[in-house]
Amino acid sequence: MSNNSETIKSEPVKIKREQIREAVVEIVSDSGEGAQKCGQSLGTISAKMGNGVWTVEIIPAEIRPPARSKAGASGIRVRMGSKKVTNMGDHADMVVALNEQVLYGRIDQNAYKPGTYLLIENKWATDTEESNAAYTESIQKFKALGYIIHEIPMEKECLKHVSDPRKGKNMWVLGLLCNIYDRDLNIAAAQVKAIFSKKSDDIIQSNIDLLHAGYAYANDNLPMHFTIASKVSKEDFVVMNGNEAVSLGVMAAGIEVCSMYPITPATSASHAMAEKMESAGGLIHQAEDEIAAIGFAIGASYAGQTAVTITSGPGIALKTEFIGLAVMAEVPLVIVDVQRGGPSTGLPTKVEQGDLLAVLYGAAGDAPKIVLAPSTIEECFHYIILARKLAESFRTPVFVLTDANLATGVQPFPRPKIKSAWFPDPIDQSKWEEGVKAYDWDPKTGLSKRPIPGQKGGMYTLTGLAHDEESHVAYDPSINQRAAESRSRKLAALHKTLKEPKILGDKSGDLLLVGWGSTRGAIEEAVERARERGAKVSSLHLHFLSPMEPGLKSIFKNFKKVMTVEINYSDTIGNSLITEENRRYAQLAWYLRAQTLTDIDCFSNVYGQPLSPIQILEMLEKKLDLTLTE
């Protein structure tokens, strides 16, 4: 980067910088003001400098909420640190607000703490009489809450460089933040260039000017300046969100058919691959609805190309009958569920881990299937490759459960080296071995080889009706029992190959936290911080939910208490109506209680927000009766 032609115009006045380990920065605005682009760029610049990064989008529920409204906060949070960062962190340290009203929503969500810097666009102080009054009142309120306020003439400063300040203010803010946090201005300029690579040279130049202007403004006018140590890795890294990782995973798994129907927050997983899917030998089928999407995928899989369907909770509800068919008729299939708040349309843009039980048990009858839950962006990529292999080896649908937090969270990870071994073999069109039945269930493992249309001698009629080994409709009831056993055995066979989950912390203690999916970063950080303060707490994170990872019961026995930490609904003990008998548990807790006969507690909620370490620490303080937070 040092040989970049874009050099800093004038060496800024030397300033003193405070060394910090990490920072949580938010940029909030009305939607459409480019806050997310600004934050993503800050994240990418930091990742390029070798910092750990996690970014999470702040999304209003409506596409276009009224401008300058309390509920309208749209934007992004960027957490950057000298070490690897795995979650969104606790409270923000620094917030840039393009209007002051949107801050209210974030304050309600407990996103800030006394001492948080609020850098607020001050044009509203003089805009109209009405805005002026609201602005002044808000500034006073924020001061009273202990935030450190800097009123900044962002628009006025931008107007020195561009005629329409709505275009480009975000790059000025990026410059401002780059100065505050000592970001490499050459890397930043290269990033701005990359963003506008399809635009004219004039546009690129004016945005770079804005970047420099914001940088200089912070240098000359703001008192707080920090630096975060970083180390550039020799390894190649990529930085992306979980949906993009799923998308690349689909392609790298050699999956040629992605059959979907648009639904937030899953859709962008299909957008991300759209540009290259065709040249990567595959196609996206946008079906007429979710039922058709999975039916189409099952058709493609039946004909020899294991397909993927990507959706969210309401889509899973519609697909349920077909999922049952895929289990019953043993059709390999990858189903990605990017979970959002439910039930019903729920919280379309917000996170929840609410589909676990629906996915495990949602079908009519017993429908055992494989369920995986990646816990990092990197795993979102690799688990799709794993899922296709498992689907084919075990002749069954495989679920990959992600959620809105993974879908939009951005994190750098080592660039995967795509291997041809990840791709499926060409469709088997050899002659089917004579005498082998369409479901030649191995009595021990339930596994069988699958005939594919085109294979001579393999002809059979797949059916969702109970069937025997030859796929003939079962008129004898004993066949159904045998077939159900065979399908169930496959999970037992896979279970046998799995390893015990790793424990973070000691193998025994006062409390074991158990999580799954996107909460891993927050749980593990909370556990590490609690352990530093002497708490005898450990955690483990499950990646296989069906079949369950082995050894859990004996692991649990070594802890005084076991509790799951999840983002879904559970009754909290304390309400006078809630008793041990009627308490409704968080979903993993429910499942683990049944599987392990252990009295497992749970901590969960449905605010629609990712969990932060501090929330978990505060819960631990109460459970363990210790002081774990400042």
Add this chain to the structure above:
Amino acid sequence: MISLQPDFCDIEIPEKEHYSIEDYSSSKARWCSGCGAHTILHSVQKLCTDEQLPPEKTVFVSGIGCSSRFPHYMKTYGFHGLHGRAFPVASGIKFRRPDLHVFVITGDGDCCSIGAGHWVHAIRYNMKMVVLLFDNSIYGLTKKQTSPTSPLGTHTNTHPTGSVLPPINPIQSTLGLANVSFVAQTVDWKPAHLNATLKKAYDHPGLAFVRIVQRCPIWMRENYEPTVKDPDAITVLNHENGIVLEENALKKFRHIQEHDPSNLVKAREVAELVKTTTPIGLFYQNKEAIRYDEYGAHNLGVPVEDRINAINSLMDKYAI
């Protein structure tokens, strides 16, 4: 194996196989005696024999219903799936397998009620496949409930005093759908016409939608008997580009109407005849309609290196 130009290529001459009708018949069909499905099954098996379709390259996809048991009685590949969902499955099969001959078997409840959404879109996808709508105007398997094609006033178990809504006309509806490319109607009890219709449908380069008026002797005897017995009940749509019957066969029909199947507006008019007679023949055909299966097959077999390159070039976008 014989070698032509040994250092250039080997040509393997496959054993010549001939398929007879038995090669397409599996277990004995379990439909009621007198059910129209039996004759359709026979006619389909005849088509497979005439066309010498390799059984391993032929797939029958169905939904749920009496009619949807069909694939079990063929000795080909089959997919007896969910009620109303044969279309998406068949489309998924055909999407990346241009080498497979795909047939869809569906009932009037299956296609025109629970699967109606998929019907609309399957017509629009226009993938090369033959769709046989077994229309007995009743729910057979679940025992005589009103179907969307039951004539107004049909006595059923859900409407014992007579059904209360006018029926869907599947021909008319299909002719109204975007990208429709082949719509024909026949009856199960006129084998010559049935065979000729299936052949025409099989040859069509796109989705051939064939409604077969089907007898249900158990639940709908009084509805069909008059039509089956009355020599005036049927009107044949005749045209050199339509379903062409041999002169002798054509002579057996009393009512013949000329209809040019290239004329969509006229086809919709002719479809209205359903109210007064049973028109059989080709209503409409357009061999040029856009085909989604051609899109599906356009990038098959991209070499692995190229695929990896494409993925890497996308990955570059995220590289830091």
